[in-house]
Amino acid sequence: MKKHISYLSIVAMFGIAILGLSSYNLFAKGIAHKSPIELTLWHSMSIYQENTLEKLIDQYNSMQNDIKVNPVFQGLYNDMRIKLSNAARSGNLPDIGQVAIEYLDLFVSRGYIEPITNDIPQADRDDILEQFWNGVTRNDEIYAYPFNQSVQVLYYNKKAFEKAGLDPNKPPKTWDQVIEYGKKLTKDFDGDGAIDQWGVLISLEGVFGFTPLIRQVGGEFLNEDRTKALFNSNKGVKIMNMLLDMAYKYKIMPSNWNLFEGTNAFLSGKIAMGPITCAGIKFAEENLPWELGIAPLPYIENKSVLLGGAGLVIFSKSARKRKAALEFIQWLTNKENCIKWHENTGYLPLRKSAINSYELKSFYLKHPNYKVPVDQLPYARPPDFTPYLPQIDQIIRYAIDDIMINRKSPKTVLDLAAEKVDELLAKNKEEK
Amino acid sequence: MRKPTIFMFFALIISLFLVQTLKADNVFLKKINVVGNRITKTSYILEKVTLEPGKTYDIDDLMDQMSIIKSDLLQTGLFENLYFDDQLDNNKNLILTIKVKEKNYLFLGPEGEIYYKKSGNPDISVYLEYVNLLGLNNKIKVSFPIYENRGLFINYRSDNQRKLIFESSVELKKLRSDPVITEDYLTTNFYLIYNGLSNFYNLGSGLTYNRYIDSAFILFPFIEFGSLKKPEDKDSWLYSRELIDIGYGENNDLIYGFSSNICYFKDLFLQIVFKIGVSFDYLDGDVPANLVLSNISRGYPAYYITGNKRISPKVELIIPLQWFPKLTISLFVDSDIIGYNNLRFIVGGGAGIRWFNRYQNPLIVDFAFGNGLEINFSKKI
Numbered sequence: 085m086k087k088h089i090s091y092l093s094i095v096a097m098f099g100i101a102i103l104g105l106s107s108y109n110l111f112a113k114g115i116a117h118k119s120p121i122e123l124t125l126w127h128s129m130s131i132y133q134e135n136t137l138e139k140l141i142d143q144y145n146s147m148q149n150d151i152k153v154n155p156v157f158q159g160l161y162n163d164m165r166i167k168l169s170n171a172a173r174s175g176n177l178p179d180i181g182q183v184a185i186e187y188l189d190l191f192v193s194r195g196y197i198e199p200i201t202n203d204i205p206q207a208d209r210d211d212i213l214e215q216f217w218n219g220v221t222r223n224d225e226i227y228a229y230p231f232n233q234s235v236q237v238l239y240y241n242k243k244a245f246e247k248a249g250l251d252p253n254k255p256p257k258t259w260d261q262v263i264e265y266g267k268k269l270t271k272d273f274d275g276d277g278a279i280d281q282w283g284v285l286i287s288l289e290g291v292f293g294f295t296p297l298i299r300q301v302g303g304e305f306l307n308e309d310r311t312k313a314l315f316n317s318n319k320g321v322k323i324m325n326m327l328l329d330m331a332y333k334y335k336i337m338p339s340n341w342n343l344f345e346g347t348n349a350f351l352s353g354k355i356a357m358g359p360i361t362c363a364g365i366k367f368a369e370e371n372l373p374w375e376l377g378i379a380p381l382p383y384i385e386n387k388s389v390l391l392g393g394a395g396l397v398i399f400s401k402s403a404r405k406r407k408a409a410l411e412f413i414q415w416l417t418n419k420e421n422c423i424k425w426h427e428n429t430g431y432l433p434l435r436k437s438a439i440n441s442y443e444l445k446s447f448y449l450k451h452p453n454y455k456v457p458v459d460q461l462p463y464a465r466p467p468d469f470t471p472y473l474p475q476i477d478q479i480i481r482y483a484i485d486d487i488m489i490n491r492k493s494p495k496t497v498l499d500l501a502a503e504k505v506d507e508l509l510a511k512n513k514e515e516k
Numbered sequence: 517m518r519k520p521t522i523f524m525f526f527a528l529i530i531s532l533f534l535v536q537t538l539k540a541d542n543v544f545l546k547k548i549n550v551v552g553n554r555i556t557k558t559s560y561i562l563e564k565v566t567l568e569p570g571k572t573y574d575i576d577d578l579m580d581q582m583s584i585i586k587s588d589l590l591q592t593g594l595f596e597n598l599y600f601d602d603q604l605d606n607n608k609n610l611i612l613t614i615k616v617k618e619k620n621y622l623f624l625g626p627e628g629e630i631y632y633k634k635s636g637n638p639d640i641s642v643y644l645e646y647v648n649l650l651g652l653n654n655k656i657k658v659s660f661p662i663y664e665n666r667g668l669f670i671n672y673r674s675d676n677q678r679k680l681i682f683e684s685s686v687e688l689k690k691l692r693s694d695p696v697i698t699e700d701y702l703t704t705n706f707y708l709i710y711n712g713l714s715n716f717y718n719l720g721s722g723l724t725y726n727r728y729i730d731s732a733f734i735l736f737p738f739i740e741f742g743s744l745k746k747p748e749d750k751d752s753w754l755y756s757r758e759l760i761d762i763g764y765g766e767n768n769d770l771i772y773g774f775s776s777n778i779c780y781f782k783d784l785f786l787q788i789v790f791k792i793g794v795s796f797d798y799l800d801g802d803v804p805a806n807l808v809l810s811n812i813s814r815g816y817p818a819y820y821i822t823g824n825k826r827i828s829p830k831v832e833l834i835i836p837l838q839w840f841p842k843l844t845i846s847l848f849v850d851s852d853i854i855g856y857n858n859l860r861f862i863v864g865g866g867a868g869i870r871w872f873n874r875y876q877n878p879l880i881v882d883f884a885f886g887n888g889l890e891i892n893f894s895k896k897i
Contacts, residue, residue, distance in 0.1 A: 135841055143617070351785075373751065373785035420599055420615070442612070443600040445575075446582035450748070 120152040121408040124178040127155055128164045128394065129232070132367060136428040140421055144412060151408045153180075161187065161394065165474070168399075172196045177399040180409050183228060184394045185219040186291075189471040192222050193515070197397055199225035203410055211435045212417070219466040220395040228395030229413045232363065232431045235389040235457050235464050236296065236381050238262075239350060239364075240357035243374035244269055244281060248356075255357070255379035259326060262357070262382050266336030269356035283336035285346040285358040286327060288484045290477040292390055293359075295467050296381065297323045299388035306468040306505075311513060313505040315480070316498035324487050324494035326384075331488060340489045361392065362457035365430035369453060378453035380460055391464040393431065423447075432457055472508040479504050544572045546609035552616040556594055557651035561614065564588045585614075587748075592653055593877075594618060621648040625879075627659070627894040631817045638663045639818070645895075666690045679712030681720075701728035701806045709740075717741045724763070728804045734763030734771055744779070746789070752782045765802030773799035773824075791832040800824045813850035815864025815886020823855040834870075844870040846882070862886060 129137045134157060141153050158164050161184035168191065171177045183191065191197045204226060209217070216230035242252035248268040256262045266283025273280040288294055294315060295305045303319030306312065314320075331339035341349065347364070349355045351372065359381055360368075368376050381389050396416070398409045415421065419437045426433040427447055433439050439458060448455040467473065483501035486492045547569050550558045565585050567573070573581075582600055589598055594616075601613040628640035643659035655673040660666075667689035675681040684707070690700040709720035721737040738759035747753055756778045763771040779793035799809050809826045810819045832848040849865040864886030870878040882892040 131838055132841055371786040373783070420601065424597070424599065441600075442579065442582060442602040442610075446579040446586070446600070449579050449583050 120150050121405060123151060123153045123180060123400075123405060123409055123412060125153055125155045125180040125182070125396075126158040126164065126168070126178040127182040128158065128160050128184075129182070130157065130160070133232075133363070133429050133431075136425065140416060140424065144415055151412055153412055162474075165190065168196075172399075179398070179400040179405050180413070181397050181399055182231065182394045183397045185228075185392065186467055186469065186473050186477075188220060188227055188395065188397070189222060189469050189473065191397065192227050193471040196399065197227050198401075199227055200229070200398060200410065201226045203406075204229075205414075208414065208417075211419075211437050213434065213436060213461060215391055215461060215464050215466075216432075216434050219391055219393070222469065228397045229417055230434055231394055231396045231413075231417060232425070232429070233391060233393035233434065234361045234363040234431055235391055235460050236359040237362050237365075237457050237460070238357055238379040238381055239360045239368065240377040240379065241350070241353065241355075241374055242377045244353070244356040245377070252375070252377060255377055256382055257380070259382045259384050263330060263334055263336065265357070266330065267334060270336045279335075279338075281353065282338055282349070282355050283357070284330065285337055285341060285349065285355045286330070287342055287346040287358070288327065288488075289342070290481040290484070291467055291473065292392060292477070294320075294323065294480055294484070296388050296390040297326075297384070299465070300384040300386055302385060304468070306470065306509070310468065310470045311506075311509050313502035313509070315505075316495070316502035320498050321494045323384075324484075324498070327488065328491075328494070332491075340485075362432065362454075363393075363430050365453055365457075366428065367430075369451070376453060378456045380456055387460075387463045389460050389464045391466045426454065427451075430454065430457075432461070470509065470512055472512055475508055476505050479508075541575050542572050543575060543578060544609045545569050545578070545612065546605060547611045549611070549613040550616065551613055552598075553618060553651075555618055555621055555648050555651050556616070556653070560652050561589065561616065564592070565614070567612070589614075589616070594621075594648055594653055618648070622646050623895065625895060626662075628663075628892075629818075630891045632889040632891075639665070641669070661689065679710060681707070681709040681711065683707040683709070699729055701726070701804075703727075703806070724807075726804050726807055728806045730766035730802075730804065732763060732765045732771060732802070732804050732807070734761055734807075736761045746781065746783060752780070755779045755781070761799060763801075765804070767802070769802035771799070771801040771803055773797070773801075775799075786838065787836045789834040791834065792830070794827065794829045797826040797828075798824065809854065811852045811854055811862060813852045813862055813864040813886060814848065814866060814882055814884035814892060815850065815888070815890050816852075816862055817888075817890070820887065821852070821854050821860055821862065823859070825856070825859065826852060826854040828852045828854075842872050844872065844878070846870060848882075848884075850884070850886075864890075866890075868892075 125141070127134070127137060138155060141155050145152050156178070158167050164182065165184070165187045168177065168181055168183065172191070172194070177196065212230060216233055217226060219233065220226055220228040220230055238255060240255050245252040248271075250265060250268060256265045262284055269281065269283035270279060271281040272278065286293065291305065298305055298315055298320050301319045301322055303317055304314045307314055330337040346355060346358055347360060350358055350360070351368070353374070365378060380387070396413050398406050398413070400406050400409060417434060419435050419441065422434045423438045423441060423443055425431055426438070426444070433444065438444060470476065479501050483497045486497045487494050545567055548562070548565060548567060550561050553561060566581050567578070567585070586598060586600070589595060596617045596619050598614060598616045601615055603611045603613070605611060623645040624643070626640060626642055628638065630638045630640070639661065640663045641659040641661050643657055645655070645657040647655045649656050653675060655671070657671045659669045667687070669685065669687045671683070671685040673681065673683040685705045687703045688700075704725045705722055707720060707722040709718050711718040713719060718740040720740070721735065724734040724736070726732045726734070736759050738757055741756040742754040744755045757775070759775040761771065761773040761775070765771060775795065775797045777793065777795040779791060782790045784790055797809055799807075803824070808822050809824060811821045812828055828851065830848065830850050832846055835845045835847070837843045837845065846868040848868065849863065851861065851863040853859050853861050864884050866882060866884035868880060868882035870880050872878045877895055879895050880893065884890045884892065
């Protein structure tokens with residue numbers, strides 16, 4: 085009995101010691117600090133990106149006691165746009181929102197956001213690359229801090245290359261080479277007449293797929309004043325003819341798959357190569373059953389890639405909260421965190437100091453795929469911004485479907501689309 | 517005379533240019549700082565750092581070494597993440613700062629197995645574990661049985677020596693109501709593992725002193741090949757552990773045997789890992805009853821079948837949840853062919869959850885069906 089009691093005492097003592105330590109800790113924290121400024125952050129990061137973002141926010145919340153950031157996932161960019169618009173109407177905007185750079189104009193034009201140009205330290209202005217500031221600048225005023233930024237790169241299946249007798253370390257550099265490679269990579273393995281592996285898929289996702297290609301032949305999507313569509317020029321027609329040839333003349337590409345179908349087909353080995361956002365590199369590297377190859381986006385006449393992604397917008401009107409939000413955002417995008425964000429997601433590093441850091445250079449030794457999108461930065465440009473970009477994007481999607489699936493004349497369809505876009509741009513001019 | 521002078525002049529210019537070029541690819545490492553370590557000793561971290569302040573490094577070599585150091589430090593399991601910050605002083609000398617974020621090191625929790633069948637007895641313990649003792653990556657775990665049994669289990673593991681790992685454990689159990697083990701017992705184990713010979717294999721040896729009715733000593737040298745963890749650059753990998761037992765009971769009667777365990781892992785896609793393994797065990801002679809070979813299939817109570825020969829094939833599918841990366845589902849089928857002269861076959865199977873939180877090693881809960889339902893819950897040390 086005596087032994088039994090002494091045994092229980094040891095267990096109880098351990099328990100009391102642990103509880104004592106924990107409660108001391110809580111007590112000490114409770115009395116030592118006033119309540120922090122609470123900030124709500126609406127974001128669009130899911131799966132492993134959300135995990136990385138939450139870890140960073142946890143770290144921020146635990147390293148100081150003045151500001152507490154509460155992240156809330158609000159769906160992908162389009163859902164976020166709708167939720168933010170509704171919240172703006174009902175006056176329930178979050179303190180910080182992650183807004184896709186192409187949707188920023190909606191909130192700027194309606195006066196929901198104040199510029200932060202004068203609040204940005206010169207060191208950040210100098211260190212964050214100009215391309216990224218361009219994505220969040222409207223009429224010379226900065227409206228957001230760049231955060232998750234991406235470009236398209238060419239993903240390719242090294243195993244499929246080897247099987248087709250192609251050197252997996254020599255991916256195609258131009259779209260002409262893509263066609264040549266595609267002919268070798270398109271396979272009907274079981275001979276049933278249905279293609280089992282397509283050579284390539286370029287899913288022209290509206291404005292975002294079309295813009296870099298038209299720029300690669302020296303064209304532009306809209307004019308500089310954003311008053312006229314230019315995508316229906318001969319250059320736009322040339323792009324569409326190239327894609328039609330890939331689908332119908334060379335038969336190396338399915339004609340009616342969207343980006344979602346295309347990405348899934350790539351993951352399951354039914355597509356050998358295709359342009360996909362660099363934000364997927366981490367996921368693809370860790371989850372594909374074959375070795376992933378990443379190459380620069382192929383070009384036609386000159387190199388051009390579209391810069392996409394989102395910025396962090398401060399919606400709060402309270403000066404105290406705006407100051408706190410800015411402090412948090414500056415921490416989240418500092419050199420160390422932008423390296424961590426890049427290494428753990430595939431999104432681009434924002435800062436020159438990060439790109440030149442020994443940390444990233446040593447990281448690239450083991451993960452060379454991550455370096456490819458960074459090398460594309462010198463010729464990366466954001467899309468042609470206008471508040472009507474979501475509507476223009478829909479018009480272009482329908483037009484591309486009409487050309488690729490219904491096989492209508494590219495010139496006729498693009499002219500018709502350009503008329504509709506011009507109407508929207510004229511409306512925008514009137515509203516200004 | 518004029519021609520050689522011009523030649524020498526150009527040679528000098530070229531060599532100056534080359535020196536400048538070479539110089540641009542080198543950097544002088546002035547200092548290494550370590551920050552963020554609240555528990556882990558800086559000296560322990562620096563032991564893994566192969567760069568030396570005061571030396572000039574070729575940049576490519578520096579990058580190479582940084583990549584290796586990062587990998588070595590993360591492999592200690594002590595850090596959630598680490599980051600190299602570089603700064604150049606006014607003379608363009610490099611000051612490297614290693615910023616570490618440590619994991620939590622103190623754990624308290626229950627572990628054990630609950631077996632639902634008339635004759636089954638729960639075996640539940642409460643444990644206290646500290647995994648960074650003295651800041652040198654030493655682990656100590658103390659656990660106490662809390663149902664029916666009384667006793668104590670202490671495990672200590674030290675791998676602060678770069679290539680030598682020492683592990684010891686003491687297990688004392690009293691009044692266990694078990695059909696096979698009827699007396700109190702005490703088992704002490706000591707292991708030494710040397711992993712400095714190759715990245716592919718480790719050599720080690722263990723010594724057991726066991727006191728159960730009679731005393732016994734068993735020495736078991738072993739060799740380990742491959743890795744249980746996925747190598748960074750491979751989609752399939754092997755692990756094997758080969759072991760020989762040789763010892764004596766109290767009456768100088770011989771104890772002898774061998775154990776061979778081979779596992780093959782294949783990362784199918786989306787980080788879904790298929791694992792197939794088999795172990796062969798033979799242990800004979802004057803083996804104390806608490807060390808005798810027993811079934812290891814989940815779904816059966818311990819010591820459900822005993823024997824001197826055991827073959828245990830296992831298959832397992834480990835599926836991480838993409839939308840909740842901290843959780844992994846495991847589907848498994850275990851089996852044993854076991855006995856003395858008449859071998860018996862049993863098979864069990866089930867599903868488990870592994871929760872990878874910010875603490876070291878996952879929390880494991882397995883539900884196994886065999887001769888009843890068994891629930892295992894543990895956190896690997």
